[in-house]
Amino acid sequence: MPPLAARLLHAPAVPAAPVPTSSARPSRLRAAGAGRTRSAGVRRSALAPEKAPPPVAVAEDEAGAGGGEGGTYDAIVIGSGIGGLVAATQLAAKGARVLVLEKYLIPGGSSGYYRRDGFTFDVGSSVMFGFSDKGNLNLITKALEAVGHKMEVIPDPSTVHFHLPGDLSVLVHREYDDFIRELISKFPHEKEGILKFYGTCWKIFNSLNSLELKSLEEPLYLFGQFFQKPLECLTLAYYLPQNAGDIARKFIKDQKLLSFIDAECFIVSTVNALQTPMINASMVLCDRHFGGINYPVGGVGGIATSLADGLVDKGSEIRYKANVTNVILKNGKAVGVRLSNGKEFFAKTVISNATRWDTFGKLLKDKELPVEEKNFQKNYVKAPSFLSIHMGVKASVLPAGTDCHHFVLEDDWNNLEKPYGSIFLSIPTVLDPSLAPEGHHILHIFTTAGIEDWEGLSRKEYEQKKEAVASEIIRRLEKKLFPGLKDSIVLKEVGSPKTHRRFLARNDGTYGPMPRGKPKGLLAMPFNTTSIDGLYCVGDSCFPGQGVIAVAFSGIMCAHRVAADIGLEQKSPVLDAGLLGLLRWLRTLA
Numbered sequence: 001m002p003p004l005a006a007r008l009l010h011a012p013a014v015p016a017a018p019v020p021t022s023s024a025r026p027s028r029l030r031a032a033g034a035g036r037t038r039s040a041g042v043r044r045s046a047l048a049p050e051k052a053p054p055p056v057a058v059a060e061d062e063a064g065a066g067g068g069e070g071g072t073y074d075a076i077v078i079g080s081g082i083g084g085l086v087a088a089t090q091l092a093a094k095g096a097r098v099l100v101l102e103k104y105l106i107p108g109g110s111s112g113y114y115r116r117d118g119f120t121f122d123v124g125s126s127v128m129f130g131f132s133d134k135g136n137l138n139l140i141t142k143a144l145e146a147v148g149h150k151m152e153v154i155p156d157p158s159t160v161h162f163h164l165p166g167d168l169s170v171l172v173h174r175e176y177d178d179f180i181r182e183l184i185s186k187f188p189h190e191k192e193g194i195l196k197f198y199g200t201c202w203k204i205f206n207s208l209n210s211l212e213l214k215s216l217e218e219p220l221y222l223f224g225q226f227f228q229k230p231l232e233c234l235t236l237a238y239y240l241p242q243n244a245g246d247i248a249r250k251f252i253k254d255q256k257l258l259s260f261i262d263a264e265c266f267i268v269s270t271v272n273a274l275q276t277p278m279i280n281a282s283m284v285l286c287d288r289h290f291g292g293i294n295y296p297v298g299g300v301g302g303i304a305t306s307l308a309d310g311l312v313d314k315g316s317e318i319r320y321k322a323n324v325t326n327v328i329l330k331n332g333k334a335v336g337v338r339l340s341n342g343k344e345f346f347a348k349t350v351i352s353n354a355t356r357w358d359t360f361g362k363l364l365k366d367k368e369l370p371v372e373e374k375n376f377q378k379n380y381v382k383a384p385s386f387l388s389i390h391m392g393v394k395a396s397v398l399p400a401g402t403d404c405h406h407f408v409l410e411d412d413w414n415n416l417e418k419p420y421g422s423i424f425l426s427i428p429t430v431l432d433p434s435l436a437p438e439g440h441h442i443l444h445i446f447t448t449a450g451i452e453d454w455e456g457l458s459r460k461e462y463e464q465k466k467e468a469v470a471s472e473i474i475r476r477l478e479k480k481l482f483p484g485l486k487d488s489i490v491l492k493e494v495g496s497p498k499t500h501r502r503f504l505a506r507n508d509g510t511y512g513p514m515p516r517g518k519p520k521g522l523l524a525m526p527f528n529t530t531s532i533d534g535l536y537c538v539g540d541s542c543f544p545g546q547g548v549i550a551v552a553f554s555g556i557m558c559a560h561r562v563a564a565d566i567g568l569e570q571k572s573p574v575l576d577a578g579l580l581g582l583l584r585w586l587r588t589l590a
């Protein structure tokens with residue numbers, strides 16, 4: 001989730017090469033710390049070639065002069081995060097002509113990558129849901145397949161190792177039975193509650209997994225699903241307005257176990273279980289065992305690169321360094337966009353992968369905020385950003401068998417949601433050693449942080465603060481997990497919320513919406529249509545929220561709704577008006 005940082009100080013004039021999408025599979029899970037001997041700085045040519053990007057696209061400043069070249073598109077997508085790319089590729093696969101405009105140099109947004117001294121860093125986190133070859137919810141796999149791509153993945157034997165107050169240590173094994181056995185061994189008196197809570201998650205997950213996933217804003221599809229799978233759809237409708245914490249409290253009394261479930265939810269929603277929609281919690285708490293967590297060989301950045309390649313293969317376009325500053329409206333309808341260099345492009349529809357705050361606050365700044373958006377902002381605030389540290393370390397500092405992902409909350413459960421309170425850590429080189437020079441590992445560390453903490457500092461103060469906060473986080477990890485960590489560092493780059501704001505064009509560096517209070521599950525989350533005709537939103541400020549798989553679903557939904565509106569899929573204007581009105585009304589109940 002949280003992106004990287006380092007780009008702030010050392011942004012390359014040209015990005016490092018995209019991650020290869022297929023390569024010799026590295027040896028599965030070598031013992032951490034077992035060492036290769038090459039030193040940092042030595043490049044491994046086979047797995048991470050640093051060559052020029054393939055000709056998937058043009059940079060805007062290198063494209064032909066003059067506005068609006070290329071004629072009219074079916075859709076313009078602003079931003080190439082996974083949400084935007086999935087919407088674009090799904091539309092292209094349906095035969096639409098799409099133009100993606102990306103402000104940065106490479107695709108992926110917070111799922112991008114960067115390279116330094118032989119290390120390939122994931123900008124965001126490395127925990128990939130929805131990347132298996134099973135069921136209907138493997139949305140990343142499906143999105144790639146739609147444009148003829150497939151990535152090799154490495155199965156992670158666990159999702160995350162929790163290190164919690166009171167020395168509570170829980171490893172979330174890939175096998176559900178192993179995880180449940182471990183959890184029950186820590187809370188034997190809550191065996192029944194544990195089985196009932198996670199059992200309810202499975203009921204919801206199985207319902208989700210039985211549906212063909214398309215736009216919940218398209219009535220012919222939605223009513224068709226209700227007709228074919230009435231029980232599953234009713235189950236989902238029943239749990240749609242509910243939160244995980246309330247369901248957990250029906251079955252579980254032990255406060256420490258409830259706090260553990262808070263931590264389970266927090267790592268994917270940055271809020272506690274009482275604020276996490278039950279459908280979202282069920283999705284992640286089960287998919288990690290159903291399809292498992294799978295890491296793409298070569299790094300997470302390969303997903304976006306493959307989608308961008310696939311988009312071009314399907315005859316559509318992507319332009320980089322293309323900073324959209326305005327959505328152009330004509331008679332109240334979105335008809336195109338204007339770039340910072342003055343160029344204009346026109347399309348039947350415009351899809352914004354920028355956050356809703358950026359879309360309505362910046363790209364449509366001359367227009368009064370629509371009532372729907374006011375309601376959204378009444379229910380949701382911007383989730384915090386992150387302080388992230390990308391490090392290259394000597395492999396010898398990690399004990400043999402170290403897990404890939406860790407979540408650390410040392411002494412006090414009350415610190416869970418506080419800035420810098422808890423620490424996320426991913427070591428993707430445990431799974432794919434090709435990401436680092438031999439004898440080294442990558443540590444990607446992140447912790448929640450608000451932008452307000454980083455504003456108004458001089459350059460020097462800002463650098464000193466980054467150094468001080470990072471040192472303290474490293475000290476905590478050294479104490480809890482890896483003695484000698486500090487001395488093992490060969491490369492370190494620190495990013496603040498300002499880094500995320502600058503490089504990912506995210507308002508205040510936010511990672512999407514967070515409920516102001518206790519939400520009614522997912523009821524208030526807007527889908528893809530907006531109150532502006534022809535304008536759609538996609539990404540983490542749309543249903544179902546934050547997360548790569550969540551924004552991929554948002555992309556699939558968005559593409560279906562747009563395809564219906566431009567005549568590439570069936571639609572019924574009468575039913576549309578009824579369903580869209582009903583959904584708008586339901587949101588006002590939240």
Ligand SMILES: NC(=O)c1ccc[n+]([C@@H]2O[C@H](COP(=O)([O-])OP(=O)(O)OC[C@H]3O[C@@H](n4cnc5c(N)ncnc54)[C@H](O)[C@@H]3O)[C@@H](O)[C@H]2O)c1
Nearest residue numbers: 001079081082083103109110124125324505539540546547
């Ligand atoms: N493992 C994980 O689960 C993981 C890892 C990384 C990221 N994520 C998730 O990914 C989600 C974000 O995905 P997303 O698709 O919503 O967004 P995103 O932020 O990843 O991508 C948005 C893209 O739009 C571009 N953009 C923004 N404004 C623009 C403008 N005006 N003109 C041109 N380009 C513009 C940005 O440069 C960026 O590339 C986050 O919620 C995060 O949780 C999750």
Ligand SMILES: CC(C)=CCC/C(C)=C/C=C/C(C)=C/C=C/C(C)=C/C=C/C=C(C)/C=C/C=C(C)/C=C/C=C(\C)CCC=C(C)C
Nearest residue numbers: 001125127236237268280283405406424425544546547550
């Ligand atoms: C329409 C109406 C109203 C009704 C009807 C009913 C129905 C039918 C319904 C349906 C529904 C649906 C289909 C839904 C769906 C949903 C989904 C798909 C969801 C999903 C979700 C997902 C998510 C949320 C995810 C997330 C994730 C994340 C965020 C991740 C992250 C991660 C990380 C950060 C990692 C951590 C790390 C460490 C620890 C190191």
